[in-house]
Amino acid sequence: MIKMQKTMRWYGPHDGVKLEDIRQCGVTGIVTALHQIPVGNVWEVKDIQERQEVIRKAGMEWTVIESLPVHEDIKRRGGDYQKFIANYKKSLEHIAQCGIKVVAYNFMPILDWVRTDQAYENIDGTKALLFDERAFIYFDVFLLQRPGAEKDYAQDRLNAAIAYGNTLEEAEKEKLYRNVLLGLPGSDESFTKEKVLELLDDYKGISDDELRKNLIHFLSEVAPVADKLGVQLAIHPDDPPFSVLGLPRVVSTENDIKEILSGVPINANGLCYCTGSLGANPNNNLVRIIEEHGNRIHFLHLRNVKREEGKRFRESEHLNGDNPMEAIVEKLLVLMQKNNTSLPVRPDHGFLHSFEGVEKYPGYSLIGRLKGLAEIRGLELGIAYKLQQTQT
Structure with missing residues (x-):
């Protein structure tokens, strides 16, 4: 039975969570980026290889880039956007040269994510994003x-x-x-x-439709290059999956995903399947997304949320939220067996336990993510056993 590739995010040398700590969690892959390089600049081979060597010395591999950021000029299709698209292609060439096959990115204007509370206190004293x-x-x-x-x-x-x-x-x-x-x-x-x-x-007058056209234009330029290089692009859903600050949104709903994937219908143009971001919108059917677009899912973020009245949601335990994690993992395992491929997955976000004190990157404490990883791994093994029994 094919299993998911277990990974964990690392923010680089300045991350308070060390690579040796992550390795002890039982993962083999690291998800990271060259955060020190200004958005829009080319990622040079020497910089990629230098980071790869640091990760290899810790006994793991850099398996997913999260993220190769998209410059705001590209999103607005103004200013020096053509130069930045050319730079993006060059970075993809260098990434492929270094053997990394999955590149996650987002197309959210200005803000990569939004929460109003970085330390919401749960009943047991752990802290979560809200x-x-x-x-x-x-x-x-x-x-x-x-x-x-x-x-x-x-x-x-x-x-x-x-x-x-x-x-x-x-x-x-x-x-x-x-x-x-x-x-x-x-x-x-x-x-x-x-x-x-x-x-x-800078985004005045740019509607959802206009931003979508800009995204499709960007993908029509870079996805064929990625496809030729053997690199898979995985767009991250909007977080949260609705407009904030009057900004346009184009990766929030099932229909948004359909339009993006059909707009540039090649395999390199794919999805980062984030159950937390998609699940914050009660109208999204997360199981159906796998059924309809599974072949274009290149990277998995598994986390859960509890939705409350109005547009209010909080991070929950990985197996105890409004997203049907059991059904999601089963669909993903069946998909991987069918396609004979193992998708990279990381436990996305986690509670901050009092033992760890203050976290540098909210949602990325070690113990909280280790707990989520253990829960996902146990769920995966149980479902895999059940599937094997039904096939014999």
Whole structure:
């Protein structure tokens, strides 16, 4: 029975979680990126090989790039976008030369992800990531003060946000502001309110349809190159899977996935199947996505969420959330047997346990992810045994 390739994300030499710690979790593959290279610049072979050597010395292989970021000019199809597409192709050539076969990326404008609480406390004292629409609206309208933001929300949601904001002390408001902006690439830098509003202004007039056209144009350029090189591109769904800050979204729904994959119908144009991001939208059927697009799934992020009233969701235990993880893993195992291939998987996010103190990258504590990996591995073994029994 073919099993999934177990991997774990590592943010590089500055990550508080060391490679030797990750190896002791039982994974053979590392998911990482050259975060030190400015977005849009070419990844040179020597830099890729240098990182590969560090990982190999720790007894593992660099199996998935997450991510090779897409420059904002490409997303807007303006400025120097043609130069940045050419650079992306060159980076893919260098990546292939180094033997790495899977490249994850996203097409979310400005923010890579959004949460309003990086340390929501569970009943048992562990901490998790949470998105609360009330908090986000308060941030958008009253802290960031995005022009016209209040027009994007129904009055009852705006009233709920105001009531929420009235409960916050000044320090809590500052923390909320920082929490939301952690999703900005390079968020270790100091982003002023003026800078964020300037970035948002660049997307004025760009609708969902326009952004989708820009994505298809990008893929029509780079996917054939990747296909020729034997590299698989895996687009990550929007996180969260709905508009934030008035920005367009094009990888949030089942129909979005269909349009992207049919728009450039070659195998190299594929999906990073993230059960957490897709599962935050209750209208997405995660099992059906595997059934309809399984042959184009190149990378797996397995995590779970609990959805609450309104657009509020929190990370949950990997096997205890609103996503049917048992059915998902069974579908994935059947898919891999059918295609005679092993998909790379990583436990995505995890609870922060009190033993670890403060985490540098929210959601990426070692113990929380090790727990998720163990649960997924156990689930996989049990389902694999069941499938073998039914086949004999």
